Amino acid sequence: MNIEAYEKLPLSFYLRSNVVVIAQDLVGKVLFSQVNGKLTAGTIIETEAYDGRRDKACHAFGRRTERTEVMYQKGGRAYIYLCYGIHHLFNIVTNEMGLADAVLIRALEPIHGEDVMESRRDTTGVGLSNGPGSLSQAMGFRREMTGASLTGEEIWLARDINDDESFTIEADRRVGVDYAKEDAALPWRFFIKDHPYLSKRKQKPWR
DNA sequence: TCTAAGATGGGT
């Protein structure tokens, strides 16, 4: 990989006020990690926006607790939490201090360190990173990394200076947030149309 | 204290 071809996203990218716009902008960007000296990277294929002020699906909605505190901090840091007692899910905190927004990364296409990802995941192919829990394991993310700066040396994002981003982005409802009632219908999931690394949706048995 | 539910993934 030619590291010269990537330009790290500046802090200002994360401090913008509209988390839905940021979630769209993140599709096609590249997520890097350097964990235990191992460099891994992947192109972001699928994201979801969570708005702490008007969205019942957001963990920070109506609550400021030990777990959600990082989302209330200034944007540009990681929020990684344990889901179902098993999976570490990676989120990007956005917006200014006090405004608790975040973007969940749901799928990546690996572009560097596939061998490292395979050893962490014990599988190959799309299963390496076609879901939020899978990609976090492939990248070496753990819940203890919550608060890590995304402009630092352990986890960061960049744009490929040679990529014209000529893909088609689709929007649809978010996955697994039915508990948020009417907010579950918000079209705040963004993804590259027909991409092989998209997370799999559990098909409804009656359709 | 107690406990239901959860931004999933892998298997049957």
Add this chain to the structure above:
DNA sequence: CCCATCTTAGAA
């Protein structure tokens, strides 16, 4: 459909 696995938030 079933289950692993354990934290978290809210109730009692």
